[in-house]
Amino acid sequence: MEGAATRSPLMLIHGAWLSSRSWDPFAEYFRDRGYDVSAPEWPRKQGDVEELREATDAIAGLGLTEIVDHYEAQIRALEHEPILIGHSFGGLIVELLLDRGLARGGVAMSPAPPKGILVLPFSTLKVASSTLAHPSRWHGVVPLTLEEFTYGFVNTFTPEEAKAAYEKYYVPETGQIFYEAGFANFHLHPPTELHFKYEERAPLLIIGADQDHTVPASVSKKQFKKYEKSPAQTDYLEFAGRPHLMMTAEKWAEIAGAIEGWIAGVPEKTGVAAGKASA
Numbered sequence: 001m002e003g004a005a006t007r008s009p010l011m012l013i014h015g016a017w018l019s020s021r022s023w024d025p026f027a028e029y030f031r032d033r034g035y036d037v038s039a040p041e042w043p044r045k046q047g048d049v050e051e052l053r054e055a056t057d058a059i060a061g062l063g064l065t066e067i068v069d070h071y072e073a074q075i076r077a078l079e080h081e082p083i084l085i086g087h088s089f090g091g092l093i094v095e096l097l098l099d100r101g102l103a104r105g106g107v108a109m110s111p112a113p114p115k116g117i118l119v120l121p122f123s124t125l126k127v128a129s130s131t132l133a134h135p136s137r138w139h140g141v142v143p144l145t146l147e148e149f150t151y152g153f154v155n156t157f158t159p160e161e162a163k164a165a166y167e168k169y170y171v172p173e174t175g176q177i178f179y180e181a182g183f184a185n186f187h188l189h190p191p192t193e194l195h196f197k198y199e200e201r202a203p204l205l206i207i208g209a210d211q212d213h214t215v216p217a218s219v220s221k222k223q224f225k226k227y228e229k230s231p232a233q234t235d236y237l238e239f240a241g242r243p244h245l246m247m248t249a250e251k252w253a254e255i256a257g258a259i260e261g262w263i264a265g266v267p268e269k270t271g272v273a274a275g276k277a278s279a
Contacts, residue, residue, distance in 0.1 A: 008083045008104050008263075012039040013071060015088025015112070017144055017153070017173045018245075019049050022087070026247050029256045043070040045171075052171040056141045062174035064089075064181075064191035068096045075102045083263055087247060088112055088215060089177060091206075092192065095223075098201050099194050105203040105266040107259050110215035110244055111223060112181055114192045142175045152214045153245040165248065196226045203233035205262050207255065209242035235262065 010030055012023040020039040027037045043066055044058045071093060075082060081104040086094035091111025098106045144152070149170050150162040157165060180191050195201075206224045208217030217238050227234040237258055242249055247256075 007035055008080055008266075009036040009038065009078060011071070011075065011082045011084050011103075012037065013084060013086035013090035013093050014039065014042070015086070015090045016177060017142075017149070017171060018088075018169050019045065019052055019171050021049055022169045022245065022247060024248075025252055026085070026256055029253060030260070033260065038074075040071070040074055042067050049169065049171055056172045059172075059174040060141050061176055063176040064093075064096075067177070068093055068100075068191075071097060072100060072102055083107070083266065085109070085259065086111065088244065089181075091215075092181075095194055095204065096192075098204055099198060101200065101202075103202055104268070105205075105263065107205045107207065107262070108220075108223075109207045109246065109255075110209055110212050110220055111206065112192075112215060113219055113223070114194045114226075141172050142178065143172045144170060154243050154249070155213055156211050156241065156243045156249060165245065169245070169248070194226075197230045199231050201230065201232040203235070203266050205235045205237065205259070207246075207259075208236070208238040209244065209246045210238060210240050211242055212244045212246070214244040237262075 012020070012026060014020050014022050020041050023039040027039055030037050042059075042062070044062050045052055046058075075084075075097065081102075084094040084097060084103045084106040086092070086107070087109045089112045091108030092114055094103075094106040094108045095111060095114065097103055146163060146166050149166045150157070150159075153169075154162045154165045204227070206220055208215075208220035210217045212220075221236065221238070224234060224236040239246065239255055239258075241251075242255070246252060
């Protein structure tokens with residue numbers, strides 16, 4: 001393993017209906033091992049979970065392109081190319097940022113489906129129905145009940161654990177991103193479009209969770225298969241017994257350790273963040 005002084009910084013990108021607080025266990029894990037870790041919020045999201053629940057008007061109409069542009073600006077401000085780790089919609093954001101050539105490598109944990117994933121399981125559609133079944137929410141804000149959050153995120157938790165997770169991690173979400181993802185295959189160049197054959201893409205690790213209702217492992221594996229024709233490095237790992245919110249579930253450290261091992265094998269690139277002028 002490379003020394004702490006030369007390790008790439010890690011940027012953790014959270015998913016929908018969550019804040020960066022969902023990364024707390026991972027952030028502590030990697031900081032304890034000498035990594036420089038950041039976990040920026042999505043744009044227009046200010047404050048902690050409790051504040052985000054109260055001030056939802058700001059995120060109405062927030063779309064995927066604005067979110068990805070927000071992270072690109074933060075990456076370009078770094079001195080060294082980061083390793084990106086994203087969960088759910090954050091995983092898709094990681095893939096989109098790699099598509100722009102903006103990182104040394106990326107990890108997509110149960111990534112939201114990009115354009116080109118045509119068949120989705122019933123459980124995925126059930127989770128998405130809270131948005132897509134209500135057109136009035138497409139450009140507004142979408143809440144989740146405790147029951148909906150439990151089914152989509154923490155279905156392996158006890159009722160008490162699920163309630164605690166809901167209170168600690170849940171925030172209402174912009175409906176725009178679900179509209180963009182849900183109808184991506186009906187548009188020529190939607191915000192969720194990826195160039196699966198991109199030869200210069202940095203290494204990518206996709207992680208699936210076999211008890212995930214929101215992005216079942218079968219969907220994560222379909223994304224992995226979409227990259228088969230690219231010579232760029234793409235790897236896949238799947239973890240048994242994990243729900244969608246795998247970063248806070250039992251044995252989360254096993255996943256963090258596997259990611260750490262994968263990062264150790266990612267080759268060096270330029271050492272300078274993409275887009276920064278060289279001396």
